[in-house]
Amino acid sequence: MAKRPAAKKAATRKPAARPKGKPAAKKAASKTKAAAKKAPKTRAKKGAPQAPLFLPVRGAEARTIGHVQLEVGRAGAARVKRMIYPPGFHWEEDMKPVTGSELCMHAHVGFLAHGEIHIEYADGCVVEFRAPQVVAIEPGHDGWVVGTEPVVLIEFDFERETAEKLGMVKPHSHGQA
Numbered sequence: 001m002a003k004r005p006a007a008k009k010a011a012t013r014k015p016a017a018r019p020k021g022k023p024a025a026k027k028a029a030s031k032t033k034a035a036a037k038k039a040p041k042t043r044a045k046k047g048a049p050q051a052p053l054f055l056p057v058r059g060a061e062a063r064t065i066g067h068v069q070l071e072v073g074r075a076g077a078a079r080v081k082r083m084i085y086p087p088g089f090h091w092e093e094d095m096k097p098v099t100g101s102e103l104c105m106h107a108h109v110g111f112l113a114h115g116e117i118h119i120e121y122a123d124g125c126v127v128e129f130r131a132p133q134v135v136a137i138e139p140g141h142d143g144w145v146v147g148t149e150p151v152v153l154i155e156f157d158f159e160r161e162t163a164e165k166l167g168m169v170k171p172h173s174h175g176q177a
Contacts, residue, residue: 090144107163108137115151140171
């Protein structure tokens, strides 16, 4: 049985690494260039991944705060947010100057869709989240991106009433009110 030509596979998935000294198939290279020219232009930052998870959210308000790309849409009384934290993000360095508080006093509830984050509370309690995972982060924390991948968090909130409306301890205290 004849092998399927590498050029046909290259159009549908990432090509495998080639041994040194062997040129890439010209047909595969031309298809990749043609596909890149046809791809829609987006607001994504230069060098950012172009998977659907990273594309602009239709109908959402976009802004950047403390190096975090934030897109917010309304759903009833709640907000639905897609937040992209870049590699190297650390709340203490990137957001503390913006908020003026010692720790993040916002509750985060949602779905970690990409990446890994480290959360540390004032009492020393540490929680690590790795995608895919549901997250519930109580107010009174520091946090940072782990590794070289951006973190994508899909969050549901009620602005300043999130912790109260979702029955979360405010601030973090190991479940004690």
